Amino acid sequence: MLNRVILVGRLTRDPELRYTPSGVAIARFSIAVNRNYTNAQGEREADFLNIVAWRGLAENCANYLSKGSLVGVDGRLQTGKYENQEGRTVYTTDVVAEDVRFLDTKGSGERSGGNAGGGRKSIDDPFADDVPIDIKDEDLPF
Structure with missing residues (x-):
């Protein structure tokens, strides 16, 4: 049998961190994953998936991720059910994360309370201030 999910x-x-009565950390958050196609209006739709992380992974997610962070999640699907206050059965589907990769640097994504402009942080060109180098053709090794 195989139950494996890989998402970006x-x-x-923001992740919600809680602890079980025995002291085990659990973090819950959701991610938006774009679909590979556009709808009739030319817009790209997304799926919103619930993620659950446990123990040290949960604490790392809570400490280093926030709304807008780009992540890669490797895990498994887990379904469950419970009865709500009206007595109806509610079915749930979560991705239990076994590995979460932080795919952007702190402050580079769209984050609540992040950049003053609220948008993406621009990445400076590392060669913008460089002065052109005058190299003669006979100095090139090829």
Whole structure:
């Protein structure tokens, strides 16, 4: 049997960190994952998926991720059900993360309370201030 999920998306909200009565950390967050195609209006749709991380991974997610962070999630699907207050059965589907990769640097994604402009941080060109070098053709090794 195989139950493996690999996703890349952006957090739709900050991770929520809690602890079980026995002291085990659990973080819950959701990510938006774009679909590969556009709808009839030419817009790209997204799926919003619930992620659950445990123990040290949960604490790392809570400490280093925030709304807008780009992440790669490797894990498995887990379904569950419970009865709500009206007595109806509610079915749930979560991705239980076994590995979460932080795919952008702190402050580079769209984050709540992040950049003053609220948008993406521009990455400076590392060669913008460089002075052109005058090289003669006979100095080239090829």
